[in-house]
Amino acid sequence: MNLSDSQTGGPGPRRVSAMEAVLTHLRGAIERGEYAIGDKLPSEAELCRTLEVSRPVLREALRALQTMGLTVSRTGKGTFVVANAVEDPTFGDYAASDLLEVRRHIEIPVAGYAALRRTPENLDHLAHLLDRMERETDTTAWVAMDTLFHLAVAEAAQNPVFRRVIEEIRDALARQSAFLNELGGRREQSNREHRAIVEALMDGSEDDAVAAMAHHIDRVETTLTDILRPGRTDLPTEGGPEA
Numbered sequence: 691m692n693l694s695d696s697q698t699g700g701p702g703p704r705r706v707s708a709m710e711a712v713l714t715h716l717r718g719a720i721e722r723g724e725y726a727i728g729d730k731l732p733s734e735a736e737l738c739r740t741l742e743v744s745r746p747v748l749r750e751a752l753r754a755l756q757t758m759g760l761t762v763s764r765t766g767k768g769t770f771v772v773a774n775a776v777e778d779p780t781f782g783d784y785a786a787s788d789l790l791e792v793r794r795h796i797e798i799p800v801a802g803y804a805a806l807r808r809t810p811e812n813l814d815h816l817a818h819l820l821d822r823m824e825r826e827t828d829t830t831a832w833v834a835m836d837t838l839f840h841l842a843v844a845e846a847a848q849n850p851v852f853r854r855v856i857e858e859i860r861d862a863l864a865r866q867s868a869f870l871n872e873l874g875g876r877r878e879q880s881n882r883e884h885r886a887i888v889e890a891l892m893d894g895s896e897d898d899a900v901a902a903m904a905h906h907i908d909r910v911e912t913t914l915t916d917i918l919r920p921g922r923t924d925l926p927t928e929g930g931p932e933a
Contacts, residue, residue, distance in 0.1 A: 708743050710873055712751040715741065720760050720771055731761065731769045750872070757781065757869060758918065776918045781865035786914060789862050793907050796855055797840065801887060801903035802896040804846035812846035816888050824881050832877055833867045839884055843903075846891060866910075874913040883909060 716737075719725055731737070731752075738748050752769055755761040758776045763769050778785045804812070819839055826832045837860050844852040856863075870876045883906040890898035 707872065708747045709750040709754070712737075712741055712743055712748060713754045713873070716751060716755060717758070717760065717776075720755075720774055723774065725771045727771050727774055729771045730767075731771070733768065754869065754873070757865070779869070779914075779918065781869065782862040784859065784862045786866065789859060789866060790907065790911055790914075792855075792859065793910075794904075796852065797843070797907065798900055798903045800844055800847045800849075800852050801890070801899040803849065803852075804843050805891050805894055805896045805899035807848040808846040808891050808894075809848075812842070813888075813892055816842050816846070816891065820881070820884055820888055823884065829868065829871050829877070833864050833871065836867045836880070837864050843887065843891075866914075870910065870913050870917070873917045876910075876913055879909065880906070 716725075716731070725731060732740070734745060734748055734752075738745055741748070752761070752763065755769075756763055758779045760771065760773050760776065761769050762772050778787050780786070781789060816839070819835060819842060823832060823835045823839065826835065840863060841853060841856050841860070844856045867876075867880075871880075883902065886902040887899060887906065890902045
């Protein structure tokens with residue numbers, strides 16, 4: 691069973707990564723009861739051999755299963771199934787639902803304040819950061835800049851408390867961003883949403899900035915829901931090279 695090159699079904703099929711194919715396979719097996727709660731997954735070596743993927747790819751998929759709350763990894767013992775359905779994934783120290791709630795109550799009004807209070811230096815920094823993000827092709831580097839972008843918006847609001855709040859959830863934001871980019875292909879869409887935010891800040895429009903940030907967070911939530919919703923049917927099939 692080779693999951694190294696796969697694509698999803700449905701209209702406009704999109705190429706998925708080897709990690710996503712492995713994750714979809716293992717998640718499906720857990721949800722179907724092929725691995726019951728309390729069961730230990732096969733060893734990494736066995737899974738790599740069976741699925742014909744590299745160990746780094748497999749380990750990324752296992753980390754995603756743990757983020758989804760389906761498994762837990764026990765040092766020296768292996769990976770065990772702890773749930774058969776995804777409820778509320780965890781990014782670092784915070785559940786996804788808690789993170790989204792806070793982002794709605796903090797980042798949306800912060801964008802409005804930033805539109806009214808931003809300095810030329812703030813705008814230069816955001817524009818430079820956005821240009822780098824739009825050119826970046828490495829997901830890890832892009833995710834790091836993604837968190838810097840949201841910190842920069844908070845800084846533009848000229849209230850150090852806002853920046854401190856974003857700093858507190860920075861690791862969770864990075865984990866969520868990596869998760870959504872790997873499984874939801876969010877990077878290009880997110881770049882467009884970030885540009886709309888920056889343009890609203892440049893225009894000094896509080897209403898447009900609030901609307902742009904709200905749309906951005908709405909899309910984050912929608913993508914997360916699409917990934918986690920029950921009955922997702924984009925099971926992998928063999929295809930050509932990953933695009």
